[in-house]
Amino acid sequence: MAAVHEASLGAGPGGGRAGARRLIRESWYRARARGVDPECARPAPGPPADVELRRDASGLREALPVLRETLLGAYDPLEHIMLVCDADGVVLWREGCHRVLRQADTAGLAEGMRWSEQQVGTNGMGLGLVARRPVLVHHAEHFARSLHWWTCAAAPVHDPRTGRLLGAVDVSGPHHRMGPAALALVSAAAKVAEGELRLRHWASVDRLRTIAAPLLAGMSAESGLRALAVDPEGWTAAALGMTPPERVTLPARMAPGTAWLPALGLCALEPLPGGWLIRLTPQRQELAEAGRVVLDLRRAGAPAVTVQSAAGGWSRELSPRHAELLYVLAVRRSGLSAAQVAAALFDDATRTVTVRAELSRLRRTFGTVVDSRPYRFADGMEVEVLLPEVLGELLPHSTAPAVLAARHPEAEAHSPGW
Template identity: 55%
Template sequence: MAKAPVDVTQLAAVDAVQAARVLSKVRSATLAGQPTRMAPRPVIGQSWERMLRSGVDPDHDFRSGLLPREEVKRRRETSPLRHVLPVLREGLLSVADVAHHIMVVADAEGRVLWREGSPSVLRKADGLGFELGADWREDVVGTNGVGTPAVVRRPVQVFAAEHFVRSHATWTCTGAPVTDPRDGRLLGVVDVSGPLETMHPATLAWVDSVAKLAEAKLRERHLTSLERLRAVAAPVLARLSGRAAVVDRDGWTAAVAGMPYTPRIALPKSPSAGSRWLPAIGLCLLEPLAGGWLVRAGEEPVPHGAARVVLDLARARRWSVTVSGCAGSCTHELSPRHAELLYLLAVHRTGRSAADLAEDVFGDPARRVTVRAEMSRVRRYLGALLEHRPYRFREDAEVEVLLPDDPRDLLPHSTAPAVTQGRRAAPAP
């Protein structure tokens, strides 16, 4: 008989202390492998399973040291999250302080970069290691409101004994990932935390809504920066003949001349001036511009010699694809959805139709339009290496997939039926 998951929201709304006791019993029984009438919520239970596989100690808080103050400062200065701190403060701090919570902002590596809120709660947080520069990755300190949302890529509330490590059971954490609105890349996590008696059922929706406001602000900043670059690009492109584009430092297109508009051109990881090979265009000349690059396409066709594609899915939070050929190599960081799609194409080298991929990803073959839109975006950085009807890697491309050591850790954020099945199987590629 299936066990019913604990309804934390309902329990805690009535009596937080009693809810914590129930969760403590569920945790103890689950970790000991003993029978129990109730089970942890799926997002918590799956996290606990990852922790047991990775060897996190549920009874002791072991972690890496704090980052030096200079490194915290450097990360703050380079993090895109610095631009949305006013949005986060306005949306969270006034309520958090009254409710005896603190706001924590961590980067994509789980390192705490900002921490503000109730002074008394900040002092309690010090005792839990919730300090500036602390490492709160899930595979370091167990299930928590910073590390777990970063892994599953959705908002998560972790209440009392839902924390994997026992010493965190007096705490409640609610975190939401903040992603780059341009490509879905994880930028960090915003978290609201406090003593367990401060837990409120509405906190999850509140934190998630503020995180989405921050992403909207980042999108607005991006569009404004492209407008500025477009003004710089216009006179430059007017003087040129042939195919050319002006892109920002991350490859997002401001303007084009003599070639179709593509929202993004995949640049090398550390671009520099000179002749370069870009998968979607071929041989190009990169020239620096204020705020970006001038990409001048050569007349040579895209090389069709042997190409090697390395799909790196080994890490829990960041995935990438690297293309190497006779003219060079290029690496592109993948969004969660694109990581799923490329994994499926790597497994099915003979190809998948849009309906097949819709079934694989959504469990619904009717969602073909969504799949086609995503595959169109993938082709922008893989270019001629991908074919369609059906979608597949080019036959002469050598494709290698780097998978986690344990198949059960494959793309932990994903709920796609085919990925879930892949977690139960031996590595196929």
């Protein structure tokens, strides 16, 4: 592997085929494009006080006990350490064998250090955040040569309410002590952590329901009134005069007053303890045809979209799949059939059932911004796509042929027929 690493440092995204996996090869390519030096790549320290602030903001503190129990209890704590980082790759917590912790100190694997792929190159936590899936980075698969004695297994942790990337959990140790079972274990630990966060979320929705249900019952005398009580992430706790959606897409910045919501139209918003009361207008007001969509793909871990029109404005972070779909629709403004979208996403034009289901969810979220037959942005919509500075960082989690072709235009063709 060390020989493959050496041979690949001067190669493009298709280099090093003899030994490096595509996941590792593309990560090396992004690190080279960013100017990371494999001889002296080091994590960047932040202010000491910043760690506690990041811990509170990360949303991961509540999952820490189950991560300790799963990883430090099940895996040999005498040879390994557990690390938890936020979505920026900053290490928030680390625990485990004191001897291995001292070894980790020499590499900068300490609380407050930023282990993003952009900063250090290929490493477990950084690559897990970029790829959005569990990864094992073994020995010379690390971009920095100073880490070739080390092996990391990492898995991303997502907010079950929103799908937002919260950070990653990692098990690391000397490479001769780490086996493939570490990847399965850390993947399971991430799922257990997300399950704990999900239980806490539904408990908060139940608390909101106890407040909102009597309030809505008292409003039932108002003729034709339709209203919802939702938590800060839009999950429905109670409803009046309508079949409640499971979740409502809310503006990025909520404030009392009138707002346009994609799934409901023009609404009045009122704060509740632990959520919001949404009153629907008597007649639904759709988003005007003329408007502007900005698809922001500059941050690998946080693709986002903003919609503005005469009826109102709205913005939110995107799930990986919705980011891929909107990118494909932005590239082909004339529209695509379900088979063409399937070819663009999966390199398989027969997967139309999956595509129609995904696009149905997309249209429920975005309202009239996206049309069908063919699938496209609504007529009159101005669409702008903001791309990352390094094209190799365009939706790096994606394996969709349409994204691969844009990410590496100089490399071999990736199913150009879509």
